[in-house]
Amino acid sequence: MQQLAETMVASQDALLDIQNLTLSLRDQSGWVEVLNNVSLSVKPKEILGVVGESGCGKSMTALSILRLLPPRDSRLGGKIMFGGQNLVSCSESQMNRIRGRHISMIFQEPMSALDPVFTVGYQIEETLQRHFKLDRREAAERAIAALDSVGIASPRHVATLYPMNLSGGMRQRVMIAMALVCEPRLLIADEPTTALDVTIQAQIMDLLLGLADRTGTAIMFITHNLGLVAQTCHRMVTMYAGQVVEGGPVRDVIAGPRHPYTAGLLHSIPDSNRARGTLPSIAGRVPSLRHMPKGCRFGPRCSYSTQPCELPQSIESEGIEDIDRREVRCNRWEELALRGVGA
Numbered sequence: 001m002q003q004l005a006e007t008m009v010a011s012q013d014a015l016l017d018i019q020n021l022t023l024s025l026r027d028q029s030g031w032v033e034v035l036n037n038v039s040l041s042v043k044p045k046e047i048l049g050v051v052g053e054s055g056c057g058k059s060m061t062a063l064s065i066l067r068l069l070p071p072r073d074s075r076l077g078g079k080i081m082f083g084g085q086n087l088v089s090c091s092e093s094q095m096n097r098i099r100g101r102h103i104s105m106i107f108q109e110p111m112s113a114l115d116p117v118f119t120v121g122y123q124i125e126e127t128l129q130r131h132f133k134l135d136r137r138e139a140a141e142r143a144i145a146a147l148d149s150v151g152i153a154s155p156r157h158v159a160t161l162y163p164m165n166l167s168g169g170m171r172q173r174v175m176i177a178m179a180l181v182c183e184p185r186l187l188i189a190d191e192p193t194t195a196l197d198v199t200i201q202a203q204i205m206d207l208l209l210g211l212a213d214r215t216g217t218a219i220m221f222i223t224h225n226l227g228l229v230a231q232t233c234h235r236m237v238t239m240y241a242g243q244v245v246e247g248g249p250v251r252d253v254i255a256g257p258r259h260p261y262t263a264g265l266l267h268s269i270p271d272s273n274r275a276r277g278t279l280p281s282i283a284g285r286v287p288s289l290r291h292m293p294k295g296c297r298f299g300p301r302c303s304y305s306t307q308p309c310e311l312p313q314s315i316e317s318e319g320i321e322d323i324d325r326r327e328v329r330c331n332r333w334e335e336l337a338l339r340g341v342g343a
């Protein structure tokens, strides 16, 4: 067992390597810290699941990576290393070359990425022409091929339609086509299927994973759905109250969570063997950003904490290979593991 400073948890061969990221946002009441020393990495072609309840900072981490937060009302600290560059200190023109070309994002609501006043074909062409030297005709043909690749029947016709002419599932496919048309190295998928009907959710996930596999794109997959993470991701991290509290290979974390919060999330997954109507949930709520508990942020909700735990300063870590590494922000994880917290 080895105790490492958070900055050293960074992996050597990562595609994306976030080190001690902090984010503060300004609202009517002033500045508030939203992310606190977030460290995580995504390796090439890997699918990383990011889980946690609403308000834990998953989307803010994604928006920080792409620097999509309003600069006057947000402050970033730490490092977001991607392709040898620290995105935290990149200029807006450098970010414009990265967004859509090297890192893309898809959202729960496709209309936040699609412009209602242009045809979907035109919008994909624009993305291509922003990053590649293509004439209009070549761009149009590649846009049609992209629509075809996401399983849209009659792509030539669909390219001439406006987003409002399409169903929710079709819009989601168009957004995926647009996000992957430049074959980015990283796709951030923030709850990409939550708004869709369950049968369509599975189709869209299959499509996304198949395309990413073909283009060699890594995915940072943000979701509340731990079942989906178990089925699709290689590694996962759990976020709680603006911090990463656990990370490791999905199969290991699911088989033996080390943080009581991850264990609680896993116990909240519907289980067909459990009596109906008895789905357990974690008591209490995510603390408000302006009233963070002293010491461990999960302490007030932790059923294993008999007295307030001190602030876990560092993440315990192990694993010979980077890929096996487990991280946990809990001072008592070994003792709790012996008591079968994750069982």
Ligand SMILES: Nc1ncnc2c1ncn2[C@@H]1O[C@H](COP(=O)(O)OP(=O)(O)OP(=O)(O)O)[C@@H](O)[C@H]1O
Pocket (backbone or CB within 6 Å): 025, 026, 027, 032, 034, 052, 053, 054, 055, 056, 057, 058, 059, 060, 061, 289
């Ligand atoms: N403009 C803002 N000013 C201050 N705080 C904000 C602002 N926008 C978001 N927050 C807060 O940032 C925190 C993290 O939010 P975030 O959207 O990243 O959570 P999340 O884990 O992605 O939740 P969800 O799963 O619901 O998307 C929340 O407490 C949220 O209230």
